[in-house]
Amino acid sequence: xxxxxxxxxxxxxxxxxxxxxxxxxxxxxxxxxxxxxxxxxxxxxxxxxxxxxxxxxxxxxxxxxxxxxxxxxxxxxxxxxxxxxxxxxxxxxxxxxxxxxxxxxxxxxxxxxxxxxxxxxxxxxxxxxxxxxxxxxxxxxxxxxxxxxxxx
Numbered sequence: 001x002x003x004x005x006x007x008x009x010x011x012x013x014x015x016x017x018x019x020x021x022x023x024x025x026x027x028x029x030x031x032x033x034x035x036x037x038x039x040x041x042x043x044x045x046x047x048x049x050x051x052x053x054x055x056x057x058x059x060x061x062x063x064x065x066x067x068x069x070x071x072x073x074x075x076x077x078x079x080x081x082x083x084x085x086x087x088x089x090x091x092x093x094x095x096x097x098x099x100x101x102x103x104x105x106x107x108x109x110x111x112x113x114x115x116x117x118x119x120x121x122x123x124x125x126x127x128x129x130x131x132x133x134x135x136x137x138x139x140x141x142x143x144x145x146x147x148x149x150x151x152x
Contacts (some may be wrong), residue, residue, distance in 0.1 A: 060099055060139050064123035067093040072117045072125060078107040079133050083146060086129075088124050097142065104147040105135065 002088055024035030043054045054069045069089050081101050087101045110133045117125065130137050130146060 009017060060097070060142065060144065061123065063094045063097055063099065063141055064090065064126060064144070067122040069122060069125060070118065072120070073116065074116075075114050076112040076138050077114070079103060079110050079129065079135070079146070080107050081107070082113050082125075082129050086122055086125055095124075100143045102143055102145045104145065109148070110135065 022036040023039055024033050024037070026033050039054055045054065067090050069086075072085065083101045083103055089098075090097075090099055090101075106134045113129055113132055115132070116127065117128070126137055126144070126146075129135075134149055135146050136149050137144055139145075
């Protein structure tokens, strides 16, 4: 029965949304590895005769996307100040998640931020701010790390 489930799984993972993650499956009895499979938000998995839809709402990126900020106004603000306000909104929306924001550059090395935004997700704010400051962000565990873009 376990082999049948693995085969059904390999044939029915599908979808095309933004959140994708690669996984592999290990057969408990034989130790054989199947995969990797692309786990896509909105995709489906069929186990036996039951079909499930993949919902990846537990990730930090989804939490940032679901945190809607009513209004943000900054004029010549330091990146760390903008991230601090962003952090306040995210912690208020998801206090159980303990999401950390880490800025690896000193404010003196980065341009200031001037923006006025309304009804926007924390993820979109993060994208705008990193673009404006020539930085990038990466999600590592429960941390959102903002760092300079590496020169090409």
